[in-house]
Amino acid sequence: MPTIVPGTKINIKVEVEDDILEMQMARYKPIDTSPRFLAVDLQRQLLPGTFEHALNHLIDFELDLSSFDARFKNDETGAAAYPPAMLLKVVLFAYSQGIVSSRGIERVCRDHVTFIALSGDTQPHFTTIAGFVSNLADDIARVFTQILYLCDRRGLIGREMFAIDGVKLPSNASKQKSGTRADFKHQAAKLEAAARVMLERHREEDQKPVEADLRQKEAQRITRLQTDAARLRQWLAAHPEDRKGSKGAIRKSNRTDNESAKMATSKGVIQGYTGVAAVDAKHQIIVDAQAHGTGSEQELLVPVIKAIQNALADEQALITPTSLITADAGYHSEANLKQLAQLDVDALIADNGMRNAIRVSRIRTSTSRLPTPCTTNQATRKQRNRQPSIAPKTFSTTQTRIPASARRARRFTATAATASSMDSQPSSFRPRNRTACRANNETNVCAPRKRPRPGK
Template sequence: MPRFKSVHKGLKLLPVDFDKQLLPGSFEHALCYLVDHELDLSGFHARYRNDVEGAPAFDPAVLLKIVLLAYSRGIVSSRKMEAACREHVLFMAVSGDSQPHFTTLAAFVSNMGDLAAKLFAQVLAVCDRQGLIGREMFAIDGVKLPSNASKARSGTRADFLRQAEKMEKAARAMIERQRQSDHSPEGEDQRAARQLERLQASARQLRAWLNDNPEDHKGVTGRVNLSNRTDNESAKMATGKGVIQGYTGVAAVDEKAQIIVEAQAHGTGAEQALLGPAVEATAHVRSPDTCYTADAGYHSRAGLEQLSAAGIPAYIPDNGYRQRDPRYAGQELHLSKPDPLWDKNPKPRASKLYTPADFRFDPEQKTCVCPAGKSLYGNGSHCLIKGLRAIKFQGAMRDCLACLQRAKCLRNPEKTAARQVAFFLPRAQREDDVLEQMRQRIDSPQGREMIGRRFATVEPVFGNLRYNKRLDRFTLRGRERVDGQWKLYCLIHNIEKLATHGAWQ
């Protein structure tokens, strides 16, 4: 039987040189160099007034290193950060063997405020100085993440008013029952008293919230949005995995080295309204030749008119561009996959009624022929169906009543005499219309190339933040604090790019 050298596991006392734990080219080496030599932390220092009296405080540089290193390793909990500073050599080396309490770390992140934006701008300036920003294309995209807010506590003021009245009515009923009932055992009296106290406390909190918020929360479109009593600046938004209560994190990424040039968090799921703020915030970074790309969620007339008025080139597709692009032909075969071994071959369609697609419609001659080969006559050439222009046709009675395909053409053949069908007409677009111009730009070879470049630029960035950094939710409340936490994660991504491209090795 072979013999191998023993492997030691567990506790062992060793002398450790903290400086040698920070290997050149690693994230922690770039982080420590940035914090110690590049970043201006005077905004953090201004918060302390213990130069004459008071206990010594932890250096903000140390706290910042701990938080950023923890975020880069997928650690968000301040308790886990405190434990890492006691148990992990790398955290000891970065913090200089400091062991701040978890409440100190939590308060540092929560009270950072606008200082996170200043840190992000300073790191971005270092990236620019290292030549990592090409200014040829900025790709904009966003991700919807839940926040530290309860989805169940969302509603309008009318909803909350009804809830408060219902709680107060239930409390009065409990009091009345206690007055009319005979003497109950001591345990039941105590339980009823605690239940009544909780119900009255909830009603008082709800009334206080209504007094502090006299108006409904309105979104960017002016419509009344649902308020949230936990975090009123968050929003209820639909995602691919259901409805969440949270924020949308938006990032503008430069194509050259995938540097995030702007990061914002907004309490809305309407992406059309987020294009303008992202473009305006990157004005100091872009050049006159910088073009913007985004997905179809950011396509709107107002946004395109704003870009056109400013003379900013952009490639923002509409929702129907995939139907026009031959590269996406057959994509419907991959929309539903029960398992990895799902058969992607087209299945024979079951028998169903004829749809307008089965009728031969000639938009030039304004004629229509049914699947049985009979011509239909027009009975409405200027119709409006849900605000869209349409033309209607109806089959002749002599043809429809004697047709052998009535069962496939009419839903109720015994009641309906003739088939009617309508075709929507394309909207008349002017050549100078911004939507038509963008449509032509996207359908061009250059536009299709830009769509592919957008995918390759911004999607890996969100993959790094969501998967590698395990960012699955925001842990703070309030837009300013959530925006700061989102900027910290994007700042970590930029520091990784500095380390990867050989800065300070």
């Protein structure tokens, strides 16, 4: 078969009903996506009107980052550091793209052209990014205050209504390592006791001919138990008191992340935080965001409102006498309502007992309806299921058991008396099945016929 060279003209003949049609294939320019060296103006990669262009302009010309300079003391000696403005640009733009890990930010700074433009192709290491975020958290929080001031200066905050809501976020901590100090003391004691038992057994086994690998495994297990017990004792010494909740109750601690808490969610129990945000209604500007190690949202309402009031520091307060705060039923409590009244803040908070009150009123309405007259077989069956057909029997301590023959005779007499009494009633109030009826105190209810027992 001959080889076809790309770009050559090919004539194809197709026979259709004894007619020969000649077809020609179109030619296209080849697209080469292999790596190459290109002269790129990094500044022009930040297109006007995009988030990265606004971020680059704000950090370079609008924000005061002098507080970051106090951390560095390399003016005379030491290596040059990465500029905090560059790291802040990269981190904030990565957050906007859903990238929240230091290794992920390092990778896009090496491969993505927008990150390369923001970082100036410096390619910071992931340890540098992680250290910047973890060590300068307070300085970064002050930057958000400046951004909020710029938004307010441009009229993006309406101050008419603020909505508060939250979400439960998992933390990088194991919920199995949660408990009170008493729980941790008990775990340490159990580990130390298990290590002592294994040591005694190990000494006994040393007197016997045992394979070397088994002795090594036992020694490793003993070392691990002792290490875990020592870590527990060390943690207890570093935290002499239990965590306290808002009402003074003991809250479980976590040895991995003691600021997090164990909380119940729709997807199960997690170890994490409750994140709360307050948003202005005019342009959905987030005016405050917090994270607390508690599963209760009720105790977070007042701290968020106070943070909104102090968001602009010396500037005009965000909450005015005409502002309105809205929140869902998770933030409703009598204590919160009293504190809002003391702060003179208008709020609309859903009552968490409203649904229960509506449900109780519906139940009372449905139970107050009278039963329908027993005029059909269906109504008769419903009435029979609601109340017993025979009044409950009472026995005294001195009463003797009635023989079975006497009970059958007494039942036959009661049945005959019932049938004769029903003949005197109007036909509209009689049950259709008049056989084997029993007398009741309130109404006449038909009793079902006895089914024959199997085998008879």
